[in-house]
Amino acid sequence: MILLIAVGNGASAAITASIQGLGTNVVTVSPVRGGQDASARPLTTQDAHALVDPVGAPDVKSSSPVVNTSATATYGQTSYDVGSVAGTEPAYFATTNREAADGQLFTSEDVTTARKVVVLGATTAQSLFGTQEPVGKNVLLNGIQFTVVGVLQEKGSTGLQNSDDVAIAPISAVQNSLSGYGSLSQIVVQASSADSISLAQAEITAILDARHGIRAGATADFQIQNSAQLLETRTSATEMFTVLLAAVAAISLLVGGIGVTNIMLVTVTERIREIGIRKAIGAPRSAILGQFLAEATMLSLFGGLLGVAIGLIGSRFTISGIKPVVVPSSILLAFAVSALIGLFFGSFPANRAAKLRPIDALRHE
């Protein structure tokens, strides 16, 4: 149970961390797909650049257009499906807190000249090159040759997607050769500070409304989310996941509790005569009740201890890409719950023992 909760917590902690890694002053603009009116206009690179406007949008620090696509990367005999291929501009790295661990990031000049260079995430680089040095090598992305200029620092998996399984290239090169010139996947905007985020959001809305010809009150063909909102949607997804795990844990607790009841019933039956003796020399009902409840609680506390130990050992391993995070309070909770289970499921056998009439208990063979 500890392990299940730890996995759930690990997933949400990773997601929270990855979104916080984005920075609290980041706003993403994404197109609304499948809007009912065909006049919806795609987000363009020009839109992204229009957002950097010291007059109209003083609270926007930088803005980078992003296109996401997928591609198969090939190096020599090795081929690998990259989780996410992103085309963007250099400001994106600063906005998303990513730095090069090896080599360097591409520059604005690479973007303007549409040079076919790529920066790989740690997982991608590892999968393609193994122990070899990737910087300076040429890889094929869907058959088109790109030069690796850098490898990003590791950031860790979010559980839902691995942010190290990426390839990031200049937007112009990606649009040229891989994705085509459709709508942007998103525009990542960095506000000048975390406090000015709502001001920045208002300014972005105003500029894009004007550029897309959206009148006041009409439905926009884009949506703006800041990292807090993004966090919210992601958290609700992982909460579901945690609830599901908790339900599994609850069912196993129920089964375990019935086991405790069974064992205690056997114990009571085995010791009916002893109960009779105790009653004959003046044990009140409460003393017998207390004795068997204490035994049931000890039994289940021992089980709880075992479970916590197994959970702690299990949580040292990574389970399907999620590093479990053990919350100290969940250990406490586990002990409390196992004690309660003992009390609850032990109460029926203990009560039966306590209610025995002394003469019947003594005659029992």
Next chain:
Amino acid sequence: MRPVIVVSQLRKTYGTGETAVHALRGVDLTVWPGEYVAIMGASGSGKSTLLNMLGCLDVPTSGKCLLDGFGVGRLNERQLALLRNRKIGFVFQSFNLVPRVSALANVELPLVYSGLRRAARRRRALAALDLVGLSDRARHLPNELSGGQGQRVAVARALVTGPAMLLADEPTGNLDRASTEDVRP
């Protein structure tokens, strides 16, 4: 002076209808403090049934039973347990020691339920064992004792609370002649 045991018109019937067995049919009995009473009779004549009633282990079908002035019929379960603990010392035919704990712990058991503290418990239990001449067997488990010794531990357990009456249901019934001499008061 008031009698320790007053029994009037005590009846006990096992089963119902055609197959009903009348173990006791209106027993009257009065026992005064210091009296030493032996109930004799053939097997199945109801001796044990009567003693079980007196020891508050079983409830009569009808009739009254006063133990040291307390009307047994009117007590609730908790008060009955208290009465068994404080007023009655019971010695069984089959000893009925708790097999998992030592002789000393067996003798201490009634004192545990009367809420005595550990040191006082130990002192009184050792004194009771000494009284039956078994102070050197205090640490032994019941199955490490002979029949006579086991029954003497049971006697010590019955005496340790200083009860108003000592009820013994054929205490030497399971013992040979030599061991019987051990248990005899």
